[in-house]
Amino acid sequence: MSDVLKTERDGDVVTLTITRDHRMNALTSTLVVELREAMVAAVQQGARAIVLTGEGRAFSSGADLQGDGKDALSPDLSEEIEKSYNPLARAIADLPVPFVVAVNGPAVGAGMGFALSGDIVIAERSAYFLLAFANIGLVPDAGATWMVARSVGRARALELALLGEKIPAEDAKAIGLIARVVDDGTSLAEAQALAKRLAAGPSKALGMIRKQVAHAMDHQFTETLAEEARNQREAGFSDDFAEAVTAFREKRKPAFKGR
Structure with missing residues (x-):
């Protein structure tokens, strides 16, 4: 039983809850690794949608700058990124099922x-x-640079990253950072x-859609047409179709059935 992450299953939906409310769900290496492992396990055990949220006052206050022991930050912060953050970001991107995020408080x-990184936030x-990175002399990580720039464009992304100011939920929705408030x-x-609605749908195709959209954001129109054709071929042979x-x-x- 983890003391930093709670896993619950309801039918085909797995909910992952960060349980470090005493630290406003600050991220440690242990937590980030467990989160990735829990997502992989959920898919292996047949989950057709995954939900992520935080417990208590915050979604997550970001990296735990006061971690100690095995969770103490390395003087070389790239070690932390390569060891835990980037593998989690890649695991989320590779999920074959929809990923929904419930932001219950500050996400810093x-x-x-x-x-x-949620498909629907x-x-x-x-x-x-x-x-908050610039406020402590750091640069965005955990995929935030890509997520924000792709969502709101260069000018707004630079404003948000350079000034390090709070973005209320309603404003985040208005500028296209999130889907719903x-x-x-x-x-x-x-x-x-x-998530239950998505899990009851053609989750194989939905998983392909999430990756197809990410592909489109990084490729030209003709390449996207080819990707659509490849995916449509696979979807067309699915049991769901x-x-x-x-x-x-x-x-x-x-x-x-998600097959």
């Missing part, structure tokens, strides 16, 4: 980077986002309901 620094009204105390329930066609002919709702 690397916590913001990982929050924005739901934040509570009192939550905020903060690229909900009342305080409801983000997890909203995220889980959405066959079921959808049969259900259409039989005038009933399809029962997708």
Whole structure:
């Protein structure tokens, strides 16, 4: 039983909750590694959607600058990034199922980077986002540079990163950083309901869609057309597509299995 991460399963949905409320869910090497391992295990055990949230007051306040023992930060911060942060970022990008994030409070620094990695990000009204790196003499990590720049463009990304100012949830939605804003105390329930909906859908195709969108953000139009064709070929041979066609002919709702 982990003392930094709680894993719960409800049907085909796995919810991962960071449980370091006493430190505003600050990220340690142990936590980040366990988070990656839990995601991999969830997929291996058949989860068709994953939800990530934080316990208590915050989603995550970013890297724990006061960690000790095995979680003490190395003087060479690139070691921490290569050992734990980047493997988690890559694992999230490689997920074959939808990934929903419930931002229940502040998402700061690397916590913001990982929050924005959700396919659909739901934040509570009192939550905020903060690229705090410049405020302590560092640069964005945990994929935050890519996430923010791709979401809001160069000018706004530089403003957010250089000034290190809070972005209220409503403003984050308005500029395209996140998808939805909900009342305080409801983000997890909203995220889980959405994840259940996604898990009941053609989750194989949905997993391909999340990667196809990421591919499109890094490639030209003609390359994207080729990627669409490759993915459509695979989707076209899936059991879910066959079921959808049969259900259409039989005038009933399809029962997708994620295969």
